[in-house]
Amino acid sequence: MIVAERKTIPELVDILEGHKKILVLGCGTCVTVCLAGGEREVSIISSALRIASRAKNLSFEIEELTIERQCDNVFIEEAAKAVERNDVVLSLGCGAGVQAIAERYLEKPVYAGLNTAFIGILEERGIWAEKCAACGACVLDQYGGICPITRCAKHMLNGPCGGSREDRCEVRPDRPCGWQLIYQRLKGIGQLDRLKRIVPPKNWAPSLGGGCRVIVREDHRI
Amino acid sequence: MRLQYPTNIRIIRTPCTGRLEVEYFMKAFENGADGVLVAGCEEGSCHFIEGNFMAKRRVNYTRRILSEAGFEMERLRMINIGAADARPFVEHIKNMIETIRNLGPNPLHEADASSSVLDAMIEQETQP
Ligand code: SF4
Ligand code: SF4
Numbered sequence: 576m577i578v579a580e581r582k583t584i585p586e587l588v589d590i591l592e593g594h595k596k597i598l599v600l601g602c603g604t605c606v607t608v609c610l611a612g613g614e615r616e617v618s619i620i621s622s623a624l625r626i627a628s629r630a631k632n633l634s635f636e637i638e639e640l641t642i643e644r645q646c647d648n649v650f651i652e653e654a655a656k657a658v659e660r661n662d663v664v665l666s667l668g669c670g671a672g673v674q675a676i677a678e679r680y681l682e683k684p685v686y687a688g689l690n691t692a693f694i695g696i697l698e699e700r701g702i703w704a705e706k707c708a709a710c711g712a713c714v715l716d717q718y719g720g721i722c723p724i725t726r727c728a729k730h731m732l733n734g735p736c737g738g739s740r741e742d743r744c745e746v747r748p749d750r751p752c753g754w755q756l757i758y759q760r761l762k763g764i765g766q767l768d769r770l771k772r773i774v775p776p777k778n779w780a781p782s783l784g785g786g787c788r789v790i791v792r793e794d795h796r797i
Numbered sequence: 798m799r800l801q802y803p804t805n806i807r808i809i810r811t812p813c814t815g816r817l818e819v820e821y822f823m824k825a826f827e828n829g830a831d832g833v834l835v836a837g838c839e840e841g842s843c844h845f846i847e848g849n850f851m852a853k854r855r856v857n858y859t860r861r862i863l864s865e866a867g868f869e870m871e872r873l874r875m876i877n878i879g880a881a882d883a884r885p886f887v888e889h890i891k892n893m894i895e896t897i898r899n900l901g902p903n904p905l906h907e908a909d910a911s912s913s914v915l916d917a918m919i920e921q922e923t924q925p
Contacts, residue, residue: 584862584866622824626863626866626868630904
């Protein structure tokens with residue numbers, strides 16, 4: 576899922592200052608699961624903004640709404656009336672959600688209330704970790720299903736770097752060395768042989784280098 | 798033991814402090830509560846094992862977000878107290894009320910600013 580975290584209240588106040596009628600719009604999908612922008616976070620952030628507004632003599636009037644998915648036109652429709660009756664939207668969706676709303680309402684300022692961080696999973700209660708950088712040319716098959724791009728701090732395809740201590744990464748001692756994980760996993764599935772091959776430099780063309788990435792499926796076009 | 802505690806508090810019972818969510822505290826202050834005192838069981842004696850630890854973390858998180866919003870986080874406090882500890886219970890309440898008196902009424906209170914101190918008191922229901 577896409578993992579995000581909220582901006583601080585002073586940051587949000589900065590963004591919203593000068594506006595009056597504000598729709599705080601949550602999203603019921605990824606950001607609900609990572610506890611950043613679902614119905615409950617909409618309620619908490621709205622309360623905090625109301626409190627901040629009164630404490631700082633601003634005049635926020637805040638409406639709360641959470642739709643199923645902000646990155647999907649079918650669901651955005653459900654927010655139409657609420658968007659219309661407010662001056663601005665503070666979206667608690669991921670970056671894609673914010674932009675989907677903004678593209679739909681050309682004359683309405685739409686602001687991001689979250690910092691969209693990464694594609695990841697819940698590792699343990701209260702801890703989310705990155706697992707994929709959407710590099711566009713997945714190599715998980717060669718590394719026992721452990722991503723060297725996101726889980727090795729140096730993104731090494733021919734690791735390890737040799738700097739790990741115990742099983743810790745030398746760059747991020749709070750995290751396990753990705754290459755240690757790759758080694759253990761390949762050993763576990765009987766594919767240690769893979770490590771004997773030198774992997775050539777990765778093709779980064781399908782990654783961020785070439786501008787906005789688009790996937791076209793002719794079989795689904797009308 | 799029949800101890801008196803101040804009358805300007807309102808007790809709200811909950812099955813366990815672990816039931817309390819951040820948004821409850823936020824709503825209480827938004828609606829004008831001058832202070833909220835969360836009374837959980839002593840650490841290690843939660844009937845639901847970790848409810849009071851969860852409450853503690855949520856209280857801390859709420860205090861952070863309140864202070865981000867420019868609101869005195871001292872208005873929210875959590876204590877851990879045994880169900881039979883009447884004397885310290887009364888002391889904690891008096892202490893909280895003292896804190897609130899020093900801070901003054903909740904600035905968000907729409908009613909007369911000189912109205913008496915109203916504390917929302919959340920107490921964990923005594924386990925048999
Ligand atoms: S190799 Fe690329 S696509 Fe595959 S998990 Fe890693 S970042 Fe994601
Ligand atoms: S210690 Fe391991 S994870 Fe960290 S940079 Fe080196 S190989 Fe990568």
